Amino acid sequence: MSTMLETDRSVTDATAIAAGASQYLTFTLGSAEYAVDILKVQEIRGYDSVTAIANAPAFIKGVINLRGVIVPIVDMRIKFQVGEERYDQFTVVIILNVLRRVVGIVVDGVSDVITLPPEQVKESPEFGAALDTKYIMGLGTIDQRMIILVDIERLMSSRDMELMEEATA
Amino acid sequence: MEDFDLTQFHQTFFDEAQEHLDEMERLLLAVDIHAPGAEELNAIFRAAHSIKGGSGTFGFNDMADLTHVLESLLDKVRNNEVALSNDIVEASLQAGDVIRKQLQGHREGFDVAPEEAVEIKAALSALLQREAGATSRETQKTTPSASASGAWQIHCQLDKLGERTRDALFDELRRLGIVTVVEKSGDSTHDLIQILLDDGQGKHEVDEIFAFVSQPDEYTITPCVLENTPAPAMPAAVPEDLDGDGFGFFTDPAPLPAPDTRPDDGDGYGFFEPVAAPTPTADPAVANTGKEVPARRAADKENETSIRVNIDKVDQLINLVGELVITQAMLAQTVSTLDPVQNENLFNGMGLLERNSRNLQEAVMSIRMLPINSVFSRFPRVVRDLASKFGKQVELKLVGEHTELDKGLIEKLSDPLTHLVRNSLDHGIETPEIRQAAGKSAKGTLILQASQQGGSIVVQVIDDGAGLNRERILAKAQERGIPISADAPDHEVWQLIFAPGFSTAEMVTDVSGRGVGMDVVKRNIEGMGGRVEISTTPGAGTRITIRLPLTLAILDGMYIGVGTQVFILPLNLIVESLQPRAAEISTISGKGRVVHVRGEYLPLLTLYEIFNITPQTTDPTQGIVVILELEGGKTALFVDQLLGQHQVVIKSLETNYRKVAGVSGATIMGDGRVALILDVPSLVQLGRN
Secondary structure, X not given: OOHHHHHHHHHHHHHHHHOOOEEEEEEEEOOEEEEEEHHHEEEEEEOOOOEXXXXXXXXXXXXXXXXXXXXXXXXXXXXXXXXXXXXXXXXXXXXXXXXXXEEEEEEOEEEEEEEEOHHHEEOOOOOOOOOOHHHEEEEEEEOOEEEEEEOHHHHHOOHHHOOOOOOXX | OOOOOHHHHHHHHHHHHHHHHHHHHHXXXXXXXXXXXXXXXXXXXXXXXXXXXXXHHOOOHHHHHHHHHHHHHHHHHHOOOOOOOHHHHHHHHHHHHHHHHHHHHHHXXXXXXXXXXXXXXXXXXXHHHHHHHHHHHHHHHHOHHHHOOOEEEEEEOHHHOOHHHHHHHHHHHHHHEEEEEEEEOOOOOOEEEEEEEOOOOOHHHHHHHXXXXXXXXXXXXXXXXXOOOOOOOOOOOOOOOOOOOOOOOOOOOOOOOOHHHOOOOOOOOOOOOOOOOOOOOOOHHHHOHHHHOOOOHHHHHHHHOOOOOOHHHHHHHHHHHHHHHHHHHHHHHHHOOOOXXXXXXXXXXXXXXXXXXXXXXXXXXXXXXXXOHHHHOOHHHHHHHHHHHHOOOEEEEEEOOOOEEEHHHHHHHHHHHHHHHHHHHHHHOOOHHHHHHOOOOOOEEEEEEEEEEOOEEXXXXXXXXXXXXXXXXXXXXXXXOOOOOOOOOHHHHHXXXXXXXXXXXXXXXXXXXXXXXXXHHHHHHHHOOOEXXXXXXXXXXXXXXXXXXXXXXXXXXEEEEEOOEEEEEEHHHEEEEEOOOHHHEEEEOOOEEEEEEOOEEEEEEEHHHHHOOOOOOOOOOOOEEEEEEEOOEEEEEEEOEEEEEEEEEOEOOOOOOOOOOOEEEEEEOOOOOEEEEEOHHHHHHHHHO
């Protein structure tokens, strides 16, 4: 995307945020598009040198050294059985900062940062997404595309993810 | 100063008061009751005095009140008005304990029940009365002003003081008696204040207050006869207790008397000492205390060479240096692929970098290291109290108290050591009668000894008491249904006392004997990555040895490879590594394999099975078997290969993930990858299931 466009966007975004909108990072998992609160995202990096953890569930790929911090990596593609399980230079890891923990998630691809005003976020109906409805904050629409807003904090602390000693959900 | 927020100094006060309390206790325990040194008495007084000053300044009135009484008593003692006695030492120690509780209360923001303080205050006052009645009657004659109440007039320049200081001054004076400003001269060169003192107050108290706000030559205190004593209304808008300091925060409004202008009284701070203010009426009895004390500044100087730093900052520094070392190792690995001849300078530089970063790491690590003395120092008191409680005579010897170990370990070591010492005193060392009957000296010896042996710290608790009784322990084990054969080796029998709820004490005392304790000791020590061993000779004593790693942050590790993965084994557990021959491996049906090493059959743990890894080899004769020394015997661990030995920085897996069975932590290797540190006891557990 061009610099010009970027500048335009950020100007409109700034006004939108002032009006109560939130920014989200969108990513794809299989055919669906998901989004997480941008403030929970620490960084985006490639997938490499993951040390496997014995007897951990398959979707926990292991831990990496992120500048001296040991960070677990979860492959959402395996967890939700979508997308293609492939690890190459295009594999993307989103490093999240949730509940004062740092966790990396592997997704099919990271697409964009979007700004959604609250009125564009709709209540999620019960539907057969890979993700349980209780982890969905709502559905957003942008350019005719439906985006699933993930309650990442709830998801990461859930018992399903087996990431934390004492799961809260 | 006007809008000073005192709370910002609270932490400093708490720390300093703690130190003063420790110092006071140490001195009280060390003092020779029959021939106390003047210097010691002064030091004890000084400690109490500083606590009082600080607590008054910060408005901790309960502490100030109690220390005031304590200080009065100690003051009498150091001025030889009262002879030091066991009772005084005991009461002072108890007062110290109460002050400690109060301090803890203020630190954590809860209220301490005042009963204890009232009690000890009464006890101190009673001592003060009794002793003073006995010895100071004659002093009374020679020093009528020292404790006699009466009227005094003070010439000073009130306007030279700030308003707040002045108010505080009057507040203070009013605590002593009735204050009147007789003359308030317009040009403010001369003010005259009269004070009619309450009983028990003397010139010296007045002097103290003035010395705090004025130079000694700026005021004079003389006796006078008061005609009338109307108490004028004075604004009292300032907090009380501006007396006493010891912390030096108030230099601004209160020009301190330069220490040199007064005879050195030995107080590290030099202000408002009751002695020898150069006033015309300074009475001889008080003044002569000035000469008995040489300056004792040297000790205070020592303190100035250290600074207080938040431990988080130190840990952050340690982490950063750890990163630096890893980065250096990564660089070194990259450089090692280059041609050493063409890149000679680069290689030299890398060599230097390696040495410097290692040195840096060592130096930074040493910041966290504290002498073990900070744990040992509490024991003279504990031993003294317990010995008198049990009616035993015990001499405590501290050896190697300068041995340094990690601050985190020191904090955790204190509880287990206290348990061990109590046990030794309660069950180990016998009463004087029994000892003499057994041909030993009436006085038992308890030795606390610390030393560094290689990468570990060894702490020993040695007593020359009765030792452990093998028969009684075995009987008790049987009673409790713990399986052990009657001819088990001694060290196995001794380990039984660490079983939960195990106590052979015939009588449960409030100190020990309930059988909680030794198991906690063992758990605590193992929690620190250490071990406990016992050796004992019936009738001659017991030696309990605690082995601890030097630090919690670093581990000497052996890199081992299984399949494509690298793990780290704590080096201190490794006895040897070998490649067994086929004949040495046997399979026990249903119980897995054992390996026959040096006459022993050891269970063979296979790491690739426990961790579900595809190994390079499944045949122990092709791989390596590492013999590990564990609690409860040796174990053999089968791995693919040994990769080398390194010091690793331990990182927690639980910060961002969770506890993993068989793994105690993680570290970052030279190439930047994460390697898991094996938790051998939990591996053994996993292997069994």
